[in-house]
Amino acid sequence: MRDFRLKHLPLDTMREHVIVIHERAVQNGNLGLHPLDRARVFGIDSQTGKQREITGVLNVCGDDLIEPDEIGLSEEAFRDLGLPHGAAVGASLAVAPASVDLVRSKLRGKRLRREDFDAILTDVAARRYSRVELSMFVLGCAFEKFDLSELTDFTSAMIATGEQLRFGSSIVADKHCIGGVPGNRTTMIVVPILAELGLKIPKTSSRAITSPAGTGDTMAVLADVALSAERLYRVVEEVGGCIAWGGALELAPADDILITVERPMEIDTEAQMVASILAKKKTAGATHVLIDIPVGSSAKVKTPEFAEHLSGLFMAVGERIGLRLEIATTRALGPVGYGIGPRLEALDVLSVLRREPGAPADLREKSLMLAGRLLEMTGVEPPSRGYEAARRTLDSGAALKRFDRIVDAQGRREMPPEAVWRRTLAAGQAGRIAQIDCWQISRVAKRAGAPSNASAGVKLYKNVGDSVTQGEPIFEIHAESDSQLQAALEYSNSVRRLVRYDEGP
Missing domain, CATH: 3.90.1170.30 (Pyrimidine nucleoside phosphorylase-like, C-terminal domain)
Known part of the structure; x- marks a missing residue:
């Protein structure tokens, strides 16, 4: 083993730590590792005098991307190591985290405890798992069903891996759709309605997992969504709500990393869905959450019976972690709205908010229904009066004005042009x-x-x-x-x- 010079590589590896060395460093015996080995890179922080290190997956290149005496780190790995470009670093073989054995035991049918989930998700959040090991865990969640206590422990451990926003308010509203229906961009209409009527609604949304767009992707067409916690607090204080990307906030970061393997696998398991949604709502500071479960033969939830089962899981886990939930079971025979994809969905949202002729009626009506339910759930409106209050707010133009204020507060972007x-x-x-x-x-x-x-x-x-x-x-x-x-x-x-x-x- 010998020292290398650290090189920052501008490679986005979807939150995985990737380490790159030149093939001649392997051939000359400078580093006795092989491609796809788990490697450890370490060096001394000149500011503190303490050693810093990361682990990652080793890749070998044969061109001039790096020199034989350099070791390159992907964006995420370089940031997490925290040493400057050109610093002297060493490298060695790294052993797999001990928690991987717990993942294997889950695949063999063993029930995991809270401390097991804590160990697994702490290592996941620290980027110690390879893509293969992350996939093992996702498949374990898919093939070996969790009981209620296990699912609650999984959710609580996910919450514990990151930060938690706190707004100092007894009522903080939120909504979430479990997905599976293209279009369906109700959040971007519900948030300005509720904010205009005095509710605090700091909405953190995901980017697409298995869909052509998530709310985070669609809002990003119109405004900056990668808000720091400090910026998010300022936006919510100024305009009452936001529509931000949760991945920029380190809220339940283990979940964001698991999503990077769920997306290409096109897997969204029952356990992962419940834990992910509720952990994100809890860490975002929500107290009252409405969850939309679309039901249809081509949606994620295909039968009313499974919708009832899933609703029960959400309600039971939500109660155990201190969230007040309501479930809206909606019918899904096809897309909601006319657009599928970030820009096209953003145009639908603007069309509804602007009350344009020909705006998608299904998107309008579903948004008003969900907004009404939340207004009643939080006590802003009495029973059976929420829909009408939401409709007045939309039809008066007040919701559009509030949405424009949210966009400006987050940082307005120019709409991209139509596809060529x-x-x-x-x-x-x-x-x-x-x-x-x-x-x-x-x-x-x-x-x-x-x-x-x-x-x-x-x-x-x-x-x-x-x-x-x-x-x-x-x-x-x-x-x-x-x-x-x-x-x-x-x-x-x-x-x-x-x-x-x-x-x-």
Whole structure:
């Protein structure tokens, strides 16, 4: 082993610590490790005189990215090591965290305790797990069901891995949809309505996990969402609410890291869903939370029976961790709104807030229903009066003005232009649209480039309940390149029953 010079590599590795050495350093015996070994990099902090170290996955390069006497660290690893570019560092083999054995035991069916989850999630949050080990844990959550006590322990351990926001208010409102329905950007309408009516609603949202856009992705089209805790407090104090990306706040950071493997695996397990949502609500300072569970054959929750089961889990765990919850079970026969993808969904939100002719009625009505439920739940309005109060706030233009204030407080951004590559697809038959497959239309939008390309996605010309004639335009694919457009077209043409019709005009 010998000293290396530290090099900062501008590589975004999705929160994984990646370490890069030159192949000649391996060939010359300077470092007796192999590609994909777990390595430890360490050095002395000249400011404190103390040793700092990180562990990560070793990668080997053969070009001029780095020199043989250098060791490169990805963005996340370099930041966490906290030593300057060019510092002298050493490297050695690192052993796997002991908590990985607990993950293996879960995969074999063992019940985990609170201290087990604490050990696992502490190591996850410290970036000591490789992608393979993170995947093992996610699969353990998927294949080995948690009982209520285990799920509560998992949620509590997730909360304990990060910071917690505190607003000094007896009522802090929040809402969350479990996902699975494209469009459905109700948060961006509910938040300004509630803030205008005096509720404090510091909404932290995720980016997409298995969808073409999360609320964080859509709001990022219009405003800065990567708020520090200090900025978030200032925004909420100024305008009563915010719509921020939770990943920038280190709230339940273990969950954000687990999401980086859930996304490519397209897995969102029952245990992970409940723990993730409730941990984020608790750490964001919420006291009263409304959870939307869409139910439909192509949604995440396919039957009323499973919705009832999931509602019971949310309510039971929420009570144990000190959250007041209500559940709204909604019907999902297709997307909500006309846009699927960050820019297109943002246009839907603005259309509803501006009360434009042709604004998506389903997005408007669902937003008003959810806002009304929260107004009643928090005692701002008496029973059966919440919807009307929300409607007045939207129709008067007050919600739009409050939304503009939130956008300005967070940092307004210019709307990206429409995607360059577009292709319209027509109805294959005449009839009334009975259902649009949420899962499949989402995958069309993802193949078109959403959410990475903000302007990519799918624009619906017709939605569930509309009547069409054969050959009439039904939706349009938006992409930033011809190759992505072709990928989306090929996928949409390969899917059977993407749109289901009732017979007749």
